Amino acid sequence: MSAATIEYPNNLTAAEYHEMTVGSAIHPALVERNFFHIEGETIYDYLFISNKIPRKNAGRATDKYIKMYQHLLLGGTWIQSLDPFKNWQPMEWGRIKPNFPRIDWQKGKPVKYESPPKTPNRVTYFDVATPIWDKVAKRYLIKRYHSLLALRLLDQLNPLIFWEWIKQHPEIPIILCEGEKKASCLLSLGFVAIALPGIWNGRVGKQDLDERLHPDLVPMAQAGRKFIILFDYETSSKTRWSVFQATVRTAKAIESAGCECEVALLPGPEKGVDDFVVARGEDANTILTAIIDDAKSLADYQRSYRAKKWGLSKYKPDVTINIKYLSEALCIPELEEKCLRVPELYDLEKEQLFTPSIKGHPPNKESTDSGGVDSSKSKKSPTFNFPKSGLVVLWSDMGTGKTELMRWWRDQNPNARFLNNGHRVNLLKNLALRLRTAMYSDLGYTGLAQAQALSITIDSLHKLNTQSLTY
Template identity: 75%
Template sequence: MEWGRIKPNFPRIDWQTGKPVKYESPPKTANRVTYFDVPNCILSKIARRYNVSDIQRVLFAKRGKKLKVKSRKNSAFGNGTLLHSLLQLGQYQGTLTQIAEYSSFLGLCRKSILNPLIFWSWVKQHKQENIDSQQEDLQITFWEWVRQHPEIPIILCEGEKKAACLLSLGFVAIALPGIWNGRVGKQDFDERLHPDLVPMAQAGRKFIILFDYETSSKTRWSVYQATVRTAKAIEAVGCECEVALLPGPEKGVDDFVVARGEDTNAGLTAIIDDAKSLKDYQRSYRAKKWGLSKYKPDVTVNVKYLSEALCIPDLEEKCSSVPELYDIAQEQLFTPSVKGHFRKEKSTDSGGVDSDKSKKSPTFNFPKSGLVVLWSDMGTGKTELMRWWRDQNPDARFLNNGHRVNLLKNLAERLRTAMYSDLGYTGLAQAPALSITIDSLHKLNTQSLTYGCIFIDEACQYLTHLLHSNTCKQHRAAILEVLEYIVYNAPLVVIADAHMDDLTVNFFLAMRPKGEVPYIIKNEWRNGSRTIYWYEGDNESAIVAQISAALMLGEKVMVASDSKRFIKKLDKSFTIKYEESNSEKSHTQKKYRIWSGRSDK
């Protein structure tokens, strides 16, 4: 392509759309992908970044100049290699004098001086040797050099300015005229990679898509669709594709570079290195957003512990009363979404306080019945609040349901409930207070069991585990039936999470009696910042030594790892006994207290 688009300072207005035309192309000419001419200084940066050394063969010629061989003195015909080989092969016709009279191999064959079979036999033996020797003398353009090195990733960006910006920093970048111009054809019919990109699509080549940062939901959806379809077209030709995302608020990568100043190279390198695979990009786009938008809190407080804002009423009734029998006619099918949501004028708390007033009040009354949502950060006393409820209602049947065994063991100790793993089938039916995992919920006898209160901590992860975990796969239908029964019939259901969302509230509300409205308590308190250390590599000694030092100083340490083996090894190594220095307690042995958790996700 012998032309490039321009970006006018004073763009004209498109008479059809009424919008300014940012880039101008020649009239009646389709937009094309832009390959820039790259000077020596940029080539050196790219070679250093990707550790490629053979840059002396790159020819910096003007566009259109033909590629030539530097020297032909080593060619097969000029140095007599062919004649010597023919003599070795034998069975030639004519003499060396006759051969020298003709200037081409074709002439020798036409005059019947050279047997064509002998000629092609020689070609077969020396073809690869001659090709290799010629390639050493051949000068190539920058993009031909990139094509010969598929280990160098290529960044696709929107617009020439952004591609030029990336090239100036030592990244190989190609400018697309628009987010949709990396592919051609119709979706699910003949969609394929743009022909201008095909020459660079060698097997194993990695393409990185880096489009602008967008805030509009409509524009973000268009960028997402264009990115996915372009990435699939790239993968269809045997290449890899990743997606890099700008953090914002700068719109384009050129704006990002200007705003970051001296830290540009390190920041942009980190963004490119952290590019996501296509599956991860799709998953991150579809990831649910934390927080409640559909439901408004009935009470909003800002306290370190929820119990500090609790207004303790004079409880005259206990929640141990037997609820009504399960009515199949009133059964609500559980579904992630609920059509229609009507909020009552009066809240369902025990004090009957108006919801508008309760929002302004720094205290709240804990409801006696209904669906209660605790939206509060980690370590803000959600479990202690339920401990208070247990103390106020010692005779009420209590069920603590969760998805992690270690979490349940900790809650069972703090809430004074029996652990399901310590009981048989008879014990499960007789236990007045029980902690049980969602995986074993189908073991409960719903015909004879009713609970005054059901508490579910980490409700969002609980729901994900219930619907997607392989451990629930075999009994998932039975688990859902039992869960719906006990949630529907329990007078009080409390769900808690630091990252509560609308989907989780919808799910549990759909299993409650028709017309019920959730009572939401939001705590705006946020715990202080924590120091986070990131470790990479195979050497575990550094992190183990630092954890040991922190434990010796009495600090609390949380370790997250993608290796189950390492966590078990760490757990075992720190579960050691020691004796206190105090002489009175010198014979008392203690252990470090370690809580470990594991997730398959």
């Protein structure tokens, strides 16, 4: 069948459909229920829903508003949301992703999404199809019954609405992220996600006065419910500070509503979670699951942000590097060729390091040619060796290769006793596979006593407090 004869759902163009299903890894069932192509003057019916918009006698919006949104006449994608206060019927409020966005001249950036003007922002609950529902149930080990009798009985008690089912299961965490494509990408993997139109839209009110959880999120705020905030990966210090403030204030509003809140952090370099999933391909589900399982508490998130911004106040590092992957700076014999490509990180004549040790030659400052070029530029960069005793603190951001470094150490010391300690069972299971250790939950007392390499949670460390176990 030729591309010209393919019909996409909801009048979506080929480019719009491809952007969502391929560019953002959104399941086609979600696209079919929630994304619609609109163009022409119809767009005004979707946008101008507020009574506060000035209008002419005939009821048409004034020319100012018509001109402001005339770029939408060329078409865009309408993203629909369900209303938690109207029995999960489609909201009147929604957002348009224009095919040809206008430029915000104050910010100097295109406006990627348009919301109805003069209307309070709401959050987006997607209409979730059965295949996605089943993925969520499978991820959180909740049995769903699909027999005709079971479906009839459930229909009599409660209509089969995904979000009502989520309300009945407060043990399922809900992820809050900025943007509809990101939330629908997470749903496509079996996570429960709600889209915020902006990082500040998970809460309403003024700080220290009446700040509280956004009303649209209150129906999901059952006692014991955990919310996980997952915003974009940012490189600008100014943007990171804004994200930090919005995250903390949203988290406090969630906790004030009687729920738990954690913060998950993307390692980068991809900005949004949908870009992250597309870039990781088949490994995306496993990696993202580990990232979400390793989400930080609000207190840990605040501490980590301050530490990253201002550094450790008490202990100064022996070596500080600024490089993408640790393996490029912490040179090891198996990575000899990679080490040759590493730029000089510090002047060895000025460094006096005790732990860890540095091997290498001091730079030769004598010129070997008439051009006065430093011959040390062509010399091998110094190598960085782990000490054989003592305590080594390795502080590095997510995605910089800490686990790969530990796996190399395990390969070099296969007979050494190795204890991998963590705080999340699911994360430890993933690390146990990568570091090739036994998982404590799979072993009995005898197995714990015999294990040479073990992954165990902090809460279970007391099981190792026996005479037969020494680490």
